[in-house]
Amino acid sequence: MGAVTELVNKQAVADAFSRAAISYENAAQLQRDVGEELLALAAPYLKDAGNLVVDAGCGTGYFSRHWKAQGKKVIALDLSSGMLDRARELDSADEYVPGDIERLPFADNSVDICFSNLAVQWCNALPRALEEMHRVTRNGGLVLFSTLAEGSLNELAAAWMKVDGRRHVNQFLTPDKIAEACAPYRHEVTFSDHVAEFPDVMSLMRSLKGIGATHIKNGRLGGLGGRERLQLLEKHYVRRDGILPLNYRLVYGILQVEELIPR
Template structure:
């Protein structure tokens, strides 16, 4: 595979998520919803005897715990030591592993199911992340992933553009690029949209901060800034039913390892 330009400052991403570790469980409503949808796609694979499951980008271990409840052996992996520690404190997994999804510190064919919920959007290259997840998964196993596609956080991006001419939002892959990354494998991909509503800008911004999503590739995501900037953002934000909408274009993927 050719050289990939490292656009993501992984340490900065890890630090942002470590700072969010304490607030994450309360803030991560979208992560819960997408993870449950991903688990539903895995129902036939989750049934039966205990399997080895990798939770790649485990966060505080909510879905590591869900997999254990289903009777499986779980390795919880994350780039953030703060998140791993939070997962450990809640007895989320059988094993805890610091690591990067694009360079998994696991042997080939070492797990039955690789599960990655809303984590691969923090990688430099989706093809590389999927290649690694597929590499560590045994033939007959599955890779289950969710990520975000272009159009996500669009309302926030448009409002920031009106404030200072900068989007303040990470670029996400187009559906075509997601399909291209999955093309080498026997796979199934589906796309859906979820719009969340917030009463004000502060609660919307804190929802992003609470899930650690405050690192911008190529530099920091514009912070809350001064009161004047927040007032401007609020003024330019297009409302829906007197609330502030924030849309997520969700991708759910299943790769069948052969």
């Protein structure tokens, strides 16, 4: 999670995702696509990985339901009470636990798979998040995570800079920093780019708001902005063939849990 340069206001994050809980299931196509790719990359490792799964940052439980359908026992964990409530309404897991990935409320070596899809970028320190997920996973188990790297949302940040000289977009860790956070563990990290396309700024901003991913600054979450500001944003956003592109620099991590590599 140390994907941002400022300390993250965890309550503000939780509140934003709680507000988005109802719309999230329909808005979160990117999250589903990324999670499916993470599972595909992890498939060779999953045969003997065990039965107890923690879905850390479960959202509305889409992947909790996937694991449950595979016959796993699933613990759904999220910082947002609204997301957990929605996951419970959808019968997503066997247990529902409020919690922070940087302070997981589980014993050492107590789960078989710790799965976290596009959640650790909301943490203050990615090394801490990985350390916690590794701690609670037994030897022979797996930590599977996806996140965003530097280069994500750059088109939006550039347009905002032209409007008022501010990014209005969280800054994400460089690939080198992400690799460094994984270095103590036996790991495989894959990077790829995904470009989403939108007809206008309003639909782009609503897509971010619909999944709770609005910008955090000084402990407050940014809204859509006033009409005039959005018109300026539309004016300065660089189009490609008439479409507004928005790049996501995606990271997929697989940690095979065993004794730590000596430094």
